[in-house]
Amino acid sequence: MTISARSVASPRAVCIADLRSIAKRRVPKAVFDYLDGGAEGEVTLRENCRVYDDVTFRPRCAVAVGECSLRTRVLGFDLAVPFLLSPVGYSRLMEPGGEVSAARAAGNAGTAYILSTISGHKLEDVKAASRGPVFYQLYLMGGRGAAEAAIDRARRAGFSALVVTIDTPVSGIRERDFRNGMKELISGSVFEKLPYIPDILAHPGWLAAYLRDGGTPPLANVIIPGEGPMPLVDINAALAASATTWADLKWIRELWAGPIVVKGVLIADDARRAVDEGAAAISVSNHGGRQLDCVSPALRALPEVVKAVGGQIEILMDGGVRRGTDIVKAICLGARAVLCGRAYAYGLAAAGEAGVNRAIEILRVDLDRTLRLLGCPSIAELDRSYVDVPKSWD
Ligand SMILES: Cc1cc2nc3c(=O)[nH]c(=O)nc-3n(C[C@H](O)[C@H](O)[C@H](O)COP(=O)(O)O)c2cc1C
Numbered sequence: 001m002t003i004s005a006r007s008v009a010s011p012r013a014v015c016i017a018d019l020r021s022i023a024k025r026r027v028p029k030a031v032f033d034y035l036d037g038g039a040e041g042e043v044t045l046r047e048n049c050r051v052y053d054d055v056t057f058r059p060r061c062a063v064a065v066g067e068c069s070l071r072t073r074v075l076g077f078d079l080a081v082p083f084l085l086s087p088v089g090y091s092r093l094m095e096p097g098g099e100v101s102a103a104r105a106a107g108n109a110g111t112a113y114i115l116s117t118i119s120g121h122k123l124e125d126v127k128a129a130s131r132g133p134v135f136y137q138l139y140l141m142g143g144r145g146a147a148e149a150a151i152d153r154a155r156r157a158g159f160s161a162l163v164v165t166i167d168t169p170v171s172g173i174r175e176r177d178f179r180n181g182m183k184e185l186i187s188g189s190v191f192e193k194l195p196y197i198p199d200i201l202a203h204p205g206w207l208a209a210y211l212r213d214g215g216t217p218p219l220a221n222v223i224i225p226g227e228g229p230m231p232l233v234d235i236n237a238a239l240a241a242s243a244t245t246w247a248d249l250k251w252i253r254e255l256w257a258g259p260i261v262v263k264g265v266l267i268a269d270d271a272r273r274a275v276d277e278g279a280a281a282i283s284v285s286n287h288g289g290r291q292l293d294c295v296s297p298a299l300r301a302l303p304e305v306v307k308a309v310g311g312q313i314e315i316l317m318d319g320g321v322r323r324g325t326d327i328v329k330a331i332c333l334g335a336r337a338v339l340c341g342r343a344y345a346y347g348l349a350a351a352g353e354a355g356v357n358r359a360i361e362i363l364r365v366d367l368d369r370t371l372r373l374l375g376c377p378s379i380a381e382l383d384r385s386y387v388d389v390p391k392s393w394d
């Protein structure tokens with residue numbers, strides 16, 4: 001299947017679930033499951049999406065809403081929509097343009113893109129592709145020397161913020177990746193790859209693009225001093241050897257004068273600690289259910305964090321966002337904006353940059369319609385009075 005705007009154009013992809021279905025057909029199972037899957041029993045993955053059903057709207061009817069404003073400010077940046085594109089490691093596996101395509105789509109839509117440390121594209125190329133702000137998500141893979149070099153390059157390239165992810169002391173176990181031979185496909189011998197080859201061959205369009213792209217390049221922004229770019233061999237081992245602690249955050253603060261977002265906060269204590277350590281924002285997140293399974297769904301964790309932070313810094317959240325109504329609910333509960341992960345990555349896997357554009361457009365139109373139906377003229381005016389939440393959440 002060729003990658004084209006037509007393959008995701010309305011009415012084929014009416015909602016994010018449609019993009020997911022197209023992606024599932026277009027890319028090999030190993031790639032789709034890497035994107036779609038979660039840790040262990042996938043309890044948190046499922047709950048992240050389902051929990052939005054627990055929150056219901058309280059619309060103001062018979063209100064004439066003229067122009068709706070979807071604008072918001074995050075870290076001082078004026079964004080056209082209240083969602084940013086979250087870091088998605090190895091987006092290049094879904095489509096060769098990967099991180100560059102996603103950054104360009106975000107910038108064209110007037111929002112920010114967050115580049116994962118786990119990227120085959122150089123951070124300079126990703127920054128150059130976008131007309132909007134680009135943030136760099138930092139893991140300490142490869143040690144402090146590699147991280148310091150990446151921070152320095154990000155500063156010189158014009159990145160606007162660092163996003164430090166704190167929920168990955170080791171990589172979560174995503175069982176689908178094991179069953180699909182993800183590790184063998186990336187770094188195994190030909191013999192080890194063999195059982196998984198038929199499924200790859202069954203997706204010739206994806207395979208041709210992958211081969212034209214030169215296969216799996218190393219991590220372009222994790223440069224081990226004296227060695228060069230870290231190969232994409234065993235990400236799990238690299239992550240386990242580089243867990244980010246509060247002490248590391250202090251060290252990062254000394255190197256980076258710009259804003260820092262701490263991503264992966266779920267409880268009040270960690271939220272207060274992030275404030276004390278000088279974070280400019282928090283993302284309430286469980287990594288899309290890919291790390292520790294059976295933690296709170298992100299939306300459910302939001303009220304506790306909002307209360308603990310008491311307006312001292314900005315609060316973002318991510319996890320399970322698939323519709324504009326999800327975004328509105330998170331903002332009503334105190335988020336400044338949300339980060340979308342799979343929502344745009346399904347678009348990327350379905351149709352490259354055209355697919356990311358389509359995902360953004362679906363969410364934008366959803367948001368506009370939801371505000372009008374709620375009788376609320378702007379994102380800035382949303383508050384708790386527009387939703388009912390279960391009593392146990394208060
Ligand atoms: C395939 C994939 C790779 C991801 N890689 C990273 C990463 O490298 N760094 C990070 O902080 N978060 C990463 N995340 C988590 C997302 O940034 C985000 O927290 C999560 O996807 C939100 O949940 P959602 O996908 O339901 O929107 C990844 C998510 C996915 C789906």
